[in-house]
Amino acid sequence: MAKVLIIEDEPNMVLGLKDSCEYEGYEVSVARDGKEGLEKASTEKPDIILLDVMLPVMSGLDVCRILRTRGIETPILMLTARSEETDKVVGLEVGADDYVTKPFSIKELLARIRAHLRRASKQVSEIESFTFGDVELNFKKYAARKDGQTLDLSPREFEILRYLIRRRGDIVTRDQLLDEVWGYDSTPVTRTVDNHIAKLRQKIEPDPSEPRHIITVHRIGYRFIE
Amino acid sequence: MAKVLIIEDEPNMVLGLKDSCEYEGYEVSVARDGKEGLEKASTEKPDIILLDVMLPVMSGLDVCRILRTRGIETPILMLTARSEETDKVVGLEVGADDYVTKPFSIKELLARIRAHLRRASKQVSEIESFTFGDVELNFKKYAARKDGQTLDLSPREFEILRYLIRRRGDIVTRDQLLDEVWGYDSTPVTRTVDNHIAKLRQKIEPDPSEPRHIITVHRIGYRFIE
């Protein structure tokens, strides 16, 4: 079940938040100030952080900023006392994902937490590893092996493979790959896809000139087969 | 061709969106406020809805929520002025499928629309597989088997078969096939159709010289029988 880290100093607030979250079935841990919060955010790997802006020692904004510069991407939901526009703007600027102004309804807060967790879990729930033929892939570590030997795949190659594998058996068009792997805002030529496929084949196929795993479907696209 | 419903009040925005969509070949209709949007979403059965969050009378979020509670599952792409994460969360919670913040690049928007349409059309549309005699077709995978053996069909042959099967029992003219399978902009000779039919028969008929499934209707066209 999801872990929630609450960084908050007001005891009453802590109590209310903790209760509600536990009632929802989340595992809860609490930090009473920014410093402790930073530590727990790193060590306990929560799935979401509820972060008060007003904290002793170090402000919530700083905690947020530091976490982000450390590359920690856990969703952060800021709690602010006033509904001042400034706080919102600064909060989001500093890397928070969402904010709620006190007093807030618990129901709303829980709904937002749920939404963030849902979105985050969608991103995470990807396949972590996959094996076919004599190739092992670990998408989480971006590591691959073939015949037990380390296999060098570029990030893009990993992403393409991941996409193909996620839809293994189905045909994937070049446009789909461009949209989903490259993203909507960049637009390489569709031939770029073919090139990456060719390179992938040379790396993962037993016989690249006679592909067994990445099959081309003429005029349509490619298909991955285990 | 796909229908796009734009629910947006800013005239300039409407103009830009409309132009771009029409340039892509979509049929476009516009609603200037939430109420009109709700109506058109129901009556015009668009394939995708572009929905501004900030609307007079009724907010885009409400429009979205209402559509969903009415069981309308048309993909909704929300347009919002600020890049505030909050809007995004609420938007997605309320049932939107995607989300773009202004200012956005038209290219990106169109790419997203395309992706959604592709996804949606896949879910709804076509027969995914079909079996007749000893032939099995899987239109999604562009794969065919006969007597359990893999059967090699070209994309065009698949499309022709799909079209004939969708209208099985009915007569289909060569011009119909040319229009629908080939598309309105290309114009091979009608004899080309006959050639493809001949090849199809050799591949799928038990006895190609005595067709049981693809029947010639003299002077008219062809008809598919299971």
Added chain:
DNA sequence: ACAACTTTTTACAATCTCTTTACAGTGTGT
């Protein structure tokens, strides 16, 4: 700024599909 590496573009060859063509065969109306 340089080197090492990844990604994208480009170009050409190879391959596959589609279209045209031509002629033989079949159907239709008189």
Added chain:
DNA sequence: ACACACTGTAAAGAGATTGTAAAAAGTTGT
């Protein structure tokens, strides 16, 4: 039965798509 129109189909040519190497452009780390 005859002429004419329509259809079947093989074969060749045209056209499109894909494979791939190599160059160009872009990134990253030092």
